[in-house]
Amino acid sequence: MTDNDQRRRDWMEGHLDWAAQELGVERVGTPVHTSRFHSVGCRALDASEDAWLRVVYDDPEWGDGDYLGNNVAANDIQGVPKPTVKRWSEWEDNGRRMRGEVSTFVADAAISTGMTLAAEPALSEQWITDLDQALQALSTHPVPDSGVDASSVNDGIRAFFGIDVDIASVRWTAAHCDLHWGNLTAPRLVILDWETWGRAPAGYDAASLLCATLTYPDSARRIRHALAKFLETPSGRIAVLAAAVRFLRFADGGELTDLALPVRRYALEIIDQL
Structure with missing residues (x-):
């Protein structure tokens, strides 16, 4: 220090x-x-x-x-x-x-001390169901005025992937905007840290959590399957690119560098589907 x-x-x-x-x-x-x-x-x-x-x-x-x-x-x-x-x-x-x-007070501890996992988490099916229901409920909340910056994401997609996407054209919803393993508790689900919540492309929270999980393939497959309704839509695919840009910017700054390659691979897979 x-x-x-x-x-x-x-x-x-x-x-x-x-x-x-x-x-x-x-x-x-x-x-x-x-x-x-x-x-x-x-x-x-x-x-x-x-x-x-x-x-x-x-x-x-x-x-x-x-x-x-x-x-x-x-x-x-x-x-x-x-x-x-x-x-x-x-x-x-x-x-x-x-x-x-x-x-x-939230008695249960966060699953991780950082954004990513340190080990495969033992999450019950009820926890997965509760997360799915929580993200559905959040997506129905009135959409705030501030949140993810569309212009910044468009610039990032162009810089990292060489394509132009009009992210503002897809559906936007209320979102936590910082959903990762350090902001989720277990064994009972509580979503922590709402300081940066706001508007985001529909599916952004699911995409962010999946990106944060990609170094643990078993957990990543489970999250991808459980949250498919958020990810496998036109806005969800764009949300994946928005989340990928955020993590790749972290990596460019020297943080979360182990995620750079799997996040890029996942984003390129999604680009093939656009």
Whole structure:
């Protein structure tokens, strides 16, 4: 850890202490930081009930739109197992916008500590069914104004695959937009981290999860079969290319490099079907 990382870590945990006082909860868990120390959270007691306390800061490089408010906005989504934000507060630190939230506690752990798998997960058929139903319910929610950037995806498809696709012409729905194994719990399914949810080509969440699974062929086949209704449609095939662009950009930046080849192969398979 660099000195700058340590300073950011200490700074975020200081704000976590402040948020606990402001929101009236008692910190009882070890702080958990996300990548690049963009947010921090821990288990807390809220009137003797387990809860989750989280602090995040506004960073223009992290995302477009008012993503700090997206966890609260996601409270309106019905039929999807997810945390509920109970209350929140905002403040500033030297001009930087900060946000603290108290949410319902999720007892089951995330399947992975990162976006991809570290081993084949033991997922029940009920878990697979619950995921299918959750994605169907989410797709019926009113479509938000912000989310996946169509122009950026079109540019990426052209750069990585040398073809032109009008991604804006396919059906778009509400989507989590960051569905991967670090945002899914088991043995009971809960979908975590709704900070970047918004609009996306129909099937984008299924495509993203499948791309994140391609280094584990058995699990990938299971996910592809279970979520075929989202993937094997005109918009679903375009959604696969959109998800592939995202993962290939990660690889270009030195992250998730082991996914680059299988994701490219999968995308080329889909291009042959267009």
